[in-house]
Amino acid sequence: MTTTAPAPTAPKPVEPGAAPPVPERQSLSRWIPAAAVVAVWIIVWTLTKGNDTLALPGTARTDLHDRLTEFQNDLLAGRATNPVMQFTNSIADALRGAVEWLQKMVVLPSFPRPVPEIGWLGVTALATYVGLVVANWRIALLVLGSFLSFGVFGYWQDSLDLLIITGISVVIAVVIGLPLGVLIGTNKRANAIVTPVLDFMQTMPTFVYLLPIVLFFGIGPSAAVVSTLIYALPPLIRIAGFGIREVSTTTIEATDSAGQTYWQRLVKVQIPMARKTIIVGLNQTTLAALSMATLAAFVNGPGLGKPVLAGLRINDVGTAFVPGALIVVMAIMLDRTTTAASERAEKVARGGGGNVRVRRAMIIGGAVVALVCIYLSRTYVSLAEFPTYTIGDKVASGVSDGVDWFTDTFGGATEWIKDLITNQFLNRTQALLADSPWWLSFIAIAALAFVFGGVRALVSTIVCLAGMWYFDLWNDAMKTLNMTLVATVLVMILALVFGVWMARDRRVDLGIRPLLDAGQTIPPFVYLIPVLALFGPSRFTAITAGIVYAAPAAIKLVADGVKAVSPTTIEAGRSTGQTTWQEITKVQLPMAKGSLVLATNQGLLYVLAMTVIGGLVGAGALGYDVVYGFSRSEAWGKGLAAGITIVLLGVMLDRITRAAADVRRDDGPTTRRAFNIRLPIGPPR
Incomplete structure (x- = not known):
């Protein structure tokens, strides 16, 4: 989300050779108490590390987790008499019936009729016709190719x-x-x-x-x-x-x-x-x-x-x-x-939409073809059930062979990258967050929330931290927080590099933005596949998948924010003889602080959204707890507690970044203009 802020007043002329104008930086003072909090945290940590970390060994559960599991068991036992369960059961039956009816129409040959009511040819023709009606012939061809690829x-x-x-x-x-x-x-x-x-x-x-x-x-x-x-x-x-x-x-x-x-x-x-x-x-x-x-x-x-x-x-x-x-x-x-x-609805509303006669003929002809295909697919078994192909197996085998070759050839490089990030960043920050006594981490995080977001952020943080402690998963929550923060830092590095590059070079923007759009279209589950191939199951794999998922949104936000900086301000700075680096660091980035905070907020929540998915590939912590709760009925309570803890973690991070933006908005005229936006909650859908 970006908004057009009013253009800042141009800086006063500066004598040639003098230092370029520097935007106001009232918010810099907040880093001094933040550094003091971290310094005190590290000092106390060196004396108390390993004590009161509230770590649970392996798959251990607490009494609270078992009580939550008993709550589930009691509800399931009273399913037949509980009015709420009866109501949800009726909804479940209706939804199940709708899904099975559609499956019977287009998919499954295992119902009483030996073939679907509408076979693959009819379904493909009907979908293609819908694409033609709602959009155009190009979309119809895209739909046709997509449906054929499903079967092939x-x-x-x-x-x-x-x-x-x-x-x-x-x-x-x-x-x-x-x-x-x-x-x-x-x-x-x-x-x-x-x-x-x-x-x-x-x-x-x-x-x-x-x-x-x-x-x-x-x-x-x-x-x-x-x-x-x-x-x-x-x-x-x-x-x-x-x-x-x-x-x-x-x-x-x-x-x-x-x-x-x-x-x-x-x-x-x-x-x-x-x-x-x-x-x-x-x-x-x-x-x-x-x-x-x-x-x-x-x-x-x-x-x-x-x-x-x-x-x-x-x-x-x-x-x-x-x-x-x-x-x-x-x-x-x-x-x-x-x-x-x-786009077509907009054109039609404005009286456009192309040649009406040609389009009408295409729609009528398409309808005839679709009806014929439906008739044929209901009549001939070969046109009802998609023929069996082995292309998918061959592609899967080829991909596996390619991954094996890549890992054998470049395994040393990928392992070096994984070890570097893990040892130099992950392990160090995790030692501070997770190996500190719970009360020390609690106080330090609350203090940092107050420094950056004021009283409002402090209250939300205390409530969320208290909830994490209550659900008996404090240590896992700190490990998840650590992975989220490290991944977000890496996301923002990518966002700054590529976002500024896109904002300053239109050709780069035209080349990269379609890739970012495609990245935001891909479901997050799919990101794990190539990352798992490169790095194998580990915490780093989960973090990398989160970075790939979060980076497109953050890069676009930074690019749009930097691009929105007033050209008048940039030209005024150039007239003083400032270098490109000075222009970026002293004008464009400070003036785009609102977009930077928004990108950080969204990066945090995007990365956190991958927490549980990362639990499938060795991330451990809360992600693994949720997956474990799915797989073992006796651990359902622990899985639920982990899910709620993730929510609390997300709310805490969101409230801190939003409050930090609001505080900066009041720091002065420069930052007030830059932060003339309202942060949304959660990743944009």
Whole structure:
């Protein structure tokens, strides 16, 4: 998110050869007490390290964890009589029935009818026709190629299962989210009530949804749909509400003067004028749904996530690569389709849309072809069940061989990088955070929160730290915090280097930005595959996956922030003879501090969102605790406690960075202009 700040006043002329003007830096003084807190922390740590760390050996559980597990067992035992469980059971049955009906229509040959109601040819033709209707012929070809790739690589059923889960979730999200978006867009009181709920939903890491959802909805398709819905709902509500609020007040007043009612204003003015923004929200919701539907493999949700998870569990990159690549293909297909639909809706609303006769002929002809294909796929078995191909197996084998060659050839270099980061950064900072007595880390973190964010950040931090202590996972929380902070530092280094480069060179921006857009389209689960191939299972692997996931958003925020610095200010500095380095460090970066803080905030939360996924590849700590709670019923309570602890960690980091931005906003005229933004909670969807 970026905003256009008012242009700063140009600095006073400086004599030739004199030092260039330096923006005000009132916030620099905060680093002095912060350094003092860290120094005292290190001194006390050297005398007390290893004491009262609250570390649990291995898979040990505490009484609190066992009580949470007993709570789950009691709910499950009373499933037949508990009204809440009966209600959730009925929802689960309805969702399961919807998924199975669609599977019967397009996928599974195991139902009473020997082939699907609509075979692969009919499904492919129908999807291609939808792409033509909502967008254009180019999108139709993209959809056609994507669907054919699902079958050619041997994952037709898993791909359609993933689309079914995603589609049902998006439809329900639209039914629920669009009215809520309209409500918060037209009612300030409703906006004040709903926004904190959306904040909480977007702060919570995705895996944390799954434990309570399994409790109330069981495992399988119903749990997959519910978890996907919860994850995908906030973007549509937020963006639709924003679009409706942004409708010109002049337009509304002009139409109100004609005596229109509330519903007429909403249906004929606000929603049509916010159509493009609403479709952007639908795009974000669709991609979020696809991402979560992939992760739903952990609760036995059908789809491509299952073979990816199977490959990761046995550390077979080749097995995980092919379905992972198909997930990327599906994400690109959905992203481009919804984006093109948004652009077409805008053109039609403005009276464009190309040659109407040609398009009408294409739509009618496409409908005829689609109906013929559906008829053929219902008539001939060979056109109902996708032929068996071995291309996927060959590609998987080739990828495995390539990974083996790469690791044999460059294993020394990758191992050196891993050891360098682990020994010089991870181990050192973890020793301070996790090996300190819990009370020392508690006090030190609270003090740093107060230094950077003031009283507001201090209160939130104390509450969150107290929650981490209460749930008996303090040591694991500190290890997770350590990995998150180290990864965020590396993310911000990349963001500064590439963001400034993009902002200062338009050709670099044009070359890198499409790669960043593609990186944000890929579901996070898929990032583990290449990283695991390079570094094997370890903490560093999890951190690297988090960096790859978080870097695109941070780089774009820094680039946009630096690019927004007033050209007048830059030219005034150049007139004094300052060097490129001085221009970057003394003008552009200080003036873009708001974007830097926003990038840091988003980088932290993106990295934290990968915590549990990283637990699959040796990250340990809270990520492993959640995964362990999934895999062992007797450890469900520990998994839930770990999930809640991750939420507390995310809320604490988010509140500190937001409060730090607000404090800096009041530091002076320069920083007040730079920080004229409001930080969102959680990674943008």
